[in-house]
Amino acid sequence: MRRVAVLISGRGTNLERIVAEVRDGCLSGVCAVVVVVSNRPEAGGLEVARRAGIPTRVVPSSGLDGEAYGRRLLEALGPWKLDAVVLAGFMRVLSAEVVERFRNRIVNIHPADTAEYQGMDGYGWAFERGLSETKVTVHLVDEGVDTGRVLAQETVSLQGATTLDDVRRRGLDVEHDLYSRALRRWFENEGRSWDASTGGRAPCAES
Ligand code: GAR
Numbered sequence: 001m002r003r004v005a006v007l008i009s010g011r012g013t014n015l016e017r018i019v020a021e022v023r024d025g026c027l028s029g030v031c032a033v034v035v036v037v038s039n040r041p042e043a044g045g046l047e048v049a050r051r052a053g054i055p056t057r058v059v060p061s062s063g064l065d066g067e068a069y070g071r072r073l074l075e076a077l078g079p080w081k082l083d084a085v086v087l088a089g090f091m092r093v094l095s096a097e098v099v100e101r102f103r104n105r106i107v108n109i110h111p112a113d114t115a116e117y118q119g120m121d122g123y124g125w126a127f128e129r130g131l132s133e134t135k136v137t138v139h140l141v142d143e144g145v146d147t148g149r150v151l152a153q154e155t156v157s158l159q160g161a162t163t164l165d166d167v168r169r170r171g172l173d174v175e176h177d178l179y180s181r182a183l184r185r186w187f188e189n190e191g192r193s194w195d196a197s198t199g200g201r202a203p204c205a206e207s
Helices: 013-024 045-051 066-080 096-102 122-128 164-198
Strands: 002-008 031-038 057-058 085-086 107-109 134-142 150-157
Touching: 002 013, 002 045, 002 066, 013 031, 013 045, 013 057, 013 164, 031 066, 045 057, 066 096, 066 107, 066 134, 107 164, 122 134, 122 164
Parallel strands: 002 031, 002 085, 031 057, 085 107
Antiparallel strands: 107 134, 134 150
16 A cells, blocks of 8 residues: 655645545555645645644744755655645645655646646636636646646536636546545555566655
8 A cells, every 4th residue: 555645734625535545445455645735834735734633743834945945845755755745725736856756746736727737726717817717637746847747637618617716626526536535546556667677665764
């Protein structure tokens, strides 16, 4: 079973769905969420983790530049012998050092087509343009902002959506369905090559 850290900044609805799928859904027997890390102490997702009995860590990011924050994050992640890091509404750009430590093992969900729009508030971007559809994207994280290899993508119909809340609700429904399925496929397909390259050891066993 793959050992996964989930990184959050907010309410944690994607985390909640992943935890449910690990408990008795498509991620059951595939991975375990061994720790949830938030950069914000008030993130609602921390409570989701606590209710599920998953250890939590808060690594505050305010006032720290990317490099300094990356070092703190690596200290917090070090002890967990992680196979992968899953970003679920994590609103900090990871430093090059973090990306390098977990090269090709960090995955993110982005509320837009990463080829069309990168950065914050993808649903606001779609709503302002009056798009009749948008996409959500699951992708690997590299040194850029939403530039990593796409693992999965799904269309969100925005026909008849009249408010930003409506757009967000529709998008999140699609995200929740897509993320766990994409993670499962990723672990099945790419996990084998990880085993070949590391002899089955997690890449971050030593902190
Ligand atoms: C989701 O819409 C996710 O795609 C987005 O934050 C929201 C988190 O919701 N992520 C990003 O914008 C990353 N740049 P959640 O906390 O309810 O899962």
